[in-house]
Amino acid sequence: MKYETIRRDLVRFGRRIADKDLVVGAGGNISARSRDVMLIKASGVAFEEAKPEDYIPVSIATGELLEKGRRPSSELPMHLACYRTREDVRAVVHTHSPYATGVASAGVTLRPIFPDFVAVIDSEVPTLPFVTPCGEELAEAVCSVIGKANAALLSNHGVVAVGENLKEAFYRAFIIEEAARALVAGTVLGKVRFLSDEEAARIRGLEKVQYRMNVLKKRK
Ligand SMILES: [Zn+2]
Numbered sequence: 001m002k003y004e005t006i007r008r009d010l011v012r013f014g015r016r017i018a019d020k021d022l023v024v025g026a027g028g029n030i031s032a033r034s035r036d037v038m039l040i041k042a043s044g045v046a047f048e049e050a051k052p053e054d055y056i057p058v059s060i061a062t063g064e065l066l067e068k069g070r071r072p073s074s075e076l077p078m079h080l081a082c083y084r085t086r087e088d089v090r091a092v093v094h095t096h097s098p099y100a101t102g103v104a105s106a107g108v109t110l111r112p113i114f115p116d117f118v119a120v121i122d123s124e125v126p127t128l129p130f131v132t133p134c135g136e137e138l139a140e141a142v143c144s145v146i147g148k149a150n151a152a153l154l155s156n157h158g159v160v161a162v163g164e165n166l167k168e169a170f171y172r173a174f175i176i177e178e179a180a181r182a183l184v185a186g187t188v189l190g191k192v193r194f195l196s197d198e199e200a201a202r203i204r205g206l207e208k209v210q211y212r213m214n215v216l217k218k219r220k
Contacts, residue, residue, distance in 0.1 A: 040055065043072060
């Protein structure tokens with residue numbers, strides 16, 4: 001896929017992340033893969049203001065910046081780790097969404113609370129303890145779980161979600177925030193009942209759910 005097309009998608013989903021209040025200001029970052037290169041948001045740029053040229057190319061193998069003059073997002077090592085760990089990952093979305101951050105910081109593991117959580121995320125969502133952002137330590141922590149998980153909660157920080165395209169990674173990050181909101185709302189009123197493993201397995205097995213997820217993977 002051409003850089004131009006990927007950059008257009010990055011701008012579009014960056015704006016949706018801002019519209020959904022999943023970040024504030026220049027917080028959060030996204031990237032998408034084009035063969036052995038990823039395009040990642042430049043440092044200090046807010047999603048709502050980002051233009052196509054604010055998504056800059058970086059070599060996945062070496063981490064080398066392929067267009068001089070701009071600095072990539074401070075979470076570059078975490079994005080590189082996701083692409084290097086999984087060949088199938090073509091997009092990474094990192095948000096600072098408030099409910100998910102709160103749930104993670106309370107040490108709670110987010111479990112399936114509604115069917116779309118099961119269908120869209122399609123893996124467990126581990127909660128990682130706090131590590132200093134912007135460096136190899138966070139990249140290593142994410143790398144340790146992202147081989148088996150499509151998303152993770154970062155205590156006192158936010159969410160990271162991966163996908164076969166930007167739309168899938170975005171929906172995973174957004175559904176995590178919705179699940180965290182539902183968990184908080186349910187906890188205010190009483191004890192939350194999560195979906196059991198058997199219920200989750202039945203949801204995964206539904207032909208209608210599989211069809212819907214295949215459409216999501218194919219469409220950008
Ligand atoms: Zn962050």
